[in-house]
Amino acid sequence: MKILHIISQKPSDTGSGLYIRNLIKEFKKRGHKQSILCGVENLNESELGIDEVKSYPVIFNTKKLPFNIVGMSDVMPYNSTRYRDLDKDMLYKFKCEFENTIVQAINEFKPDVILCNHLYLVTALTVDIAKKIKVYGICHGTDLRQLKSHNLEKKFIMNNLKKLSGVFVLHNDQKEDLIKNFNIDKEKIIVSGIGYDDSIFYNKNLKKSKKINIVYTGKLCYSKGVRCLINAYSSLELNKNEVCLNIIGDGCNEEKKHIIKLAEKSQLTINFLGRLTQHQLSHVYNKSHIFVLPSFYEGLPLVLVEALSSGMYVISSELNGVKNWFGDNINNSGRIEYVELPKMKSLDEPCESGIEEYEDRLKKSIIKTISKVKNSKDYNEIDTQELTWSGLSKVIEKNIDL
Incomplete structure (x- = not known):
C-alpha cells in the first residue's frame, strides 16, 4: 500500500509530530511505501525528522509564505503563527502553497490512501482536491479546539470533514463530540487511541536518589x-x-x-x-x-x-x-x-x-x-x-x- 501522510506543521517537537513519525516507522516494518507532506522552515533533514521517506515540504518564512509555521495550538514550542491571526492575504498564500504541494504529491507519489493529521484546514483542502483517493483524518484534539474557538474557513472545513472516508479519534469522548457537534457519521469514526515506544520507555530499574x-x-x-x-x-x-x-x-x-x-x-x-x-x-x-x-x-x-x-x-x-x-x-x-x-x-x-x-x-x-x-x-x-x-x-x- 502507498500511504501519503499529511501534517500542516513540523513533523517534530509536538505530540502529533511524534505520532506521525512513529506511524511511519511502524508502517515501514510492514512493507508499506510512504511519503510525507508537511510544514517546515527549512529543508534540514533534522527538521523533517523522517529518514528514507519522500518528503513534500511546504516551506514557511519564504517569499511565497512570509510568516511562521501556522500551529494547531495557539502556543507552540517554536515560533509560530496562530490560525486566528491569518489575514486574507496570509490565508490565500497558505491555501495556495498547500494546494499546490498536495497536487504535486498526488501526481508524483500516486498514493492509495492519504492519512491527514488534524481535522482542520489542510485536511479539508486535501479532501477537496483528492476526490478519487480515500482520505482519512486523524483527530488530535487541538484541531477541535481551533474549530470551537474561531470561525476561520469553518463552513469549508466542516463540509469537507463529512466527506472523509474515516476518522481516527483518541477516545470515546472525541467520538461523541464529532457526532454531536460536527455531524460526522458515527460509522466513519474509529477509536484508535495513541501509542508509545516500548523500546525506549520501559522500567530499566535504575537506582533512584533518596531525593x-x-x-x-x-x-x-x-x-x-x-x-x-x-x-x-x-x-x-x-x-x-x-x-x-x-x-x-x-x-x-x-x-x-x-x-x-x-x-x-x-x-x-x-x-x-x-x-x-x-x-x-x-x-x-x-x-x-x-x-x-x-x-x-x-x-x-x-x-x-x-x-x-x-x-x-x-x-x-x-x-x-x-x-x-x-x-x-x-x-x-x-x-x-x-x-x-x-x-x-x-x-x-x-x-x-x-x-x-x-x-x-x-x-x-x-x-x-x-x-x-x-x-x-x-x-x-x-x-x-x-x-x-x-x-x-x-x-x-x-x-x-x-
Missing part, C-alpha cells in the same frame, strides 16, 4: 497548568534536600518567561531541562519517582503512559478520555492519581475563582504520592503493551478500507 524527583513534560504555557504545579509544589512543607521538580519542554512567548520567574521565587528546587530527546527523556523518567500532568486540556497525553511504563507514579488532572483509555487495570493499580479540574471558562482556560482550590488538590495528591514512594506502597507493574505504536498502527491498518 524525591518530580517531573513535568510539556509546553511551558498556562493552559498546561504549569503555574498551578509550581505553586502547589512550592507550598510543600519540605526542605530543598528532600525534593526537586524537573520541568522538561519549552515555550517561546511571554508565558514561558512568567513561568520561569515564578519558579525562581520558590524555596524548593526547580530545574528547567529544556527539550530532550526520547532517549534522554526515558533516562530522566527512570531516575525519577513522580510524574505530574496538571494540564487543563489535552487530546490524549502520551506522556502519561510513557511515565507509567518507565516505572513512575503518575498524577494527572481529570482529562476527558484518559480514564476510559487506561481502563481498570491501570486506574486501579495504585500507580495513578487523578485531580479534579477547576470550573473552566473555556476549553483550556480555568475560572480564576477555582485556581486556588485546584492547586490545593494538586498539593494533596503530591503529598499522598510522595508517601507512596517513601513506603513503596501500591507499586504494581503495569501491562501497557496494548498501548504501543505497533498496536495503534495495526488498528489503523485494519480500518483503512481500500
Whole structure:
C-alpha cells in the first residue's frame, strides 16, 4: 500500500509530530511505501525528522509564505503563527502553497490512501482536491479546539470533514463530540487511541536518589497548568534536600518567561531541562519517582503512559478520555492519581475563582504520592503493551478500507 501522510506543521517537537513519525516507522516494518507532506522552515533533514521517506515540504518564512509555521495550538514550542491571526492575504498564500504541494504529491507519489493529521484546514483542502483517493483524518484534539474557538474557513472545513472516508479519534469522548457537534457519521469514526515506544520507555530499574524527583513534560504555557504545579509544589512543607521538580519542554512567548520567574521565587528546587530527546527523556523518567500532568486540556497525553511504563507514579488532572483509555487495570493499580479540574471558562482556560482550590488538590495528591514512594506502597507493574505504536498502527491498518 502507498500511504501519503499529511501534517500542516513540523513533523517534530509536538505530540502529533511524534505520532506521525512513529506511524511511519511502524508502517515501514510492514512493507508499506510512504511519503510525507508537511510544514517546515527549512529543508534540514533534522527538521523533517523522517529518514528514507519522500518528503513534500511546504516551506514557511519564504517569499511565497512570509510568516511562521501556522500551529494547531495557539502556543507552540517554536515560533509560530496562530490560525486566528491569518489575514486574507496570509490565508490565500497558505491555501495556495498547500494546494499546490498536495497536487504535486498526488501526481508524483500516486498514493492509495492519504492519512491527514488534524481535522482542520489542510485536511479539508486535501479532501477537496483528492476526490478519487480515500482520505482519512486523524483527530488530535487541538484541531477541535481551533474549530470551537474561531470561525476561520469553518463552513469549508466542516463540509469537507463529512466527506472523509474515516476518522481516527483518541477516545470515546472525541467520538461523541464529532457526532454531536460536527455531524460526522458515527460509522466513519474509529477509536484508535495513541501509542508509545516500548523500546525506549520501559522500567530499566535504575537506582533512584533518596531525593524525591518530580517531573513535568510539556509546553511551558498556562493552559498546561504549569503555574498551578509550581505553586502547589512550592507550598510543600519540605526542605530543598528532600525534593526537586524537573520541568522538561519549552515555550517561546511571554508565558514561558512568567513561568520561569515564578519558579525562581520558590524555596524548593526547580530545574528547567529544556527539550530532550526520547532517549534522554526515558533516562530522566527512570531516575525519577513522580510524574505530574496538571494540564487543563489535552487530546490524549502520551506522556502519561510513557511515565507509567518507565516505572513512575503518575498524577494527572481529570482529562476527558484518559480514564476510559487506561481502563481498570491501570486506574486501579495504585500507580495513578487523578485531580479534579477547576470550573473552566473555556476549553483550556480555568475560572480564576477555582485556581486556588485546584492547586490545593494538586498539593494533596503530591503529598499522598510522595508517601507512596517513601513506603513503596501500591507499586504494581503495569501491562501497557496494548498501548504501543505497533498496536495503534495495526488498528489503523485494519480500518483503512481500500
